[in-house]
Amino acid sequence: MGRSQAAKAETHDRIVQIASERFREAGLEGVSVADLMKEAGLTVGGFYKHFATREDLVAEAVAHGQGAWLARTANAISEEEKPTIAELIDGYLSVAHRDAPGQGCVVGALVGEIARSRPQTRALFTEGLKDTLVLLIDRLRAAGNEGDNAMLRRTAISICSAMIGAIGAARAVDDPALSEEIMRSTAAQLKTLALPLEATRRPGVGGRQSPRSQVSK
Amino acid sequence: MGRSQAAKAETHDRIVQIASERFREAGLEGVSVADLMKEAGLTVGGFYKHFATREDLVAEAVAHGQGAWLARTANAISEEEKPTIAELIDGYLSVAHRDAPGQGCVVGALVGEIARSRPQTRALFTEGLKDTLVLLIDRLRAAGNEGDNAMLRRTAISICSAMIGAIGAARAVDDPALSEEIMRSTAAQLKTLALPLEATRRPGVGGRQSPRSQVSK
DNA sequence: TGTACATCAGTGAACGCGCGTTCACTGATGTAC
């Protein structure tokens, strides 16, 4: 079934998309090439018309997943539709996100395995993480945080670390009550970090804040 | 070489010990039974005199690693030798710990994979995490934090989440500067959370605090 | 104390399976005339 370039690109993207989801669910080694191709409606052999090795797909899938999450969360939508930092934290540390790793954040699902991946995959991951920090800083400013970039960056990094660790632990833990407690406690703590002092004293903390300033990279 | 029960137990422990290290370094699927046995000075076949399946070893190794870390960090040593909460944070988020996952905390190295493990492994992991929280709460009190257990527990959970996420991200990231920044920024932020307000205003913050009270489970 | 025997931790070859990868082939499409 020889096809046009456009058709090939579409197939390629479909494979990457499916792999990205399955990897987040089952781990980078948890799904076979054959299974992925089957889910894409194809057979094994064709895989190598699109990727030199399985590892190449891993790298692409990691990058795709991060890009998709960022796009969904912030980049592609208008300022009014962007989530506040509080909404972002609550969304990230939610039962829905915990239980749907395939649709969720790559970082939370795959950090451990990415640390053991080849350089290219780690490099792509690093770029995605940097973009995420920029996004978080932007949202911190939009929530009314003043102060220099260095300070906000420190806060953004802490928030990022805590969200990654909390969703990882919440998924690993056996006990549903503890799992929810980890998410709830961490989210509460992070929101006090993320919102400027005067905001935490007013009612409606955690609700939508009007953006005061915007930061572009 | 038929041996006594004591000798068998010793061999068993050696296998678990080695597995626990290697799993933290290479992931739960990253080392073969044959390699582990070889490192223990044995051959493959003997493995099944000690474990019914490889998965049984995984569960034991996870539990062993957590127990060892807890013991090393706190449980087995006298109050005077226990690290302060600030020392604990700095030690966890250090280059040394980042670069020696085999000697370090199981949680940070394996959360992602444990989430996909069988129930028994997750249950053992959960117990270890609960013990860690108790330890953290104890250290928070020893640092002079007042307040009810619920509040301290929330803080302990946040610290735990952030440390897990930060060390995971620091290991995954490609860029050495960013890696250290993640650890440093998170540690700094956590220490302001972990130390009571008056302590953060005095010089010597982050140094050893005299324990005021102790908490037993 | 000395001897014969049963036990069972450890051996190492072999088995079966799943997986990543290869390869000769197919047939629809784009292109040249």
Added chain:
DNA sequence: TGTACATCAGTGAACGCGCGTTCACTGATGTAC
């Protein structure tokens, strides 16, 4: 516009390899006499 040909995405069987697990065997030790 219609026809012949070259391209190449996709097929699916086959290959090789590594891994978890099994199994008949060994031989040092603990035990019964």
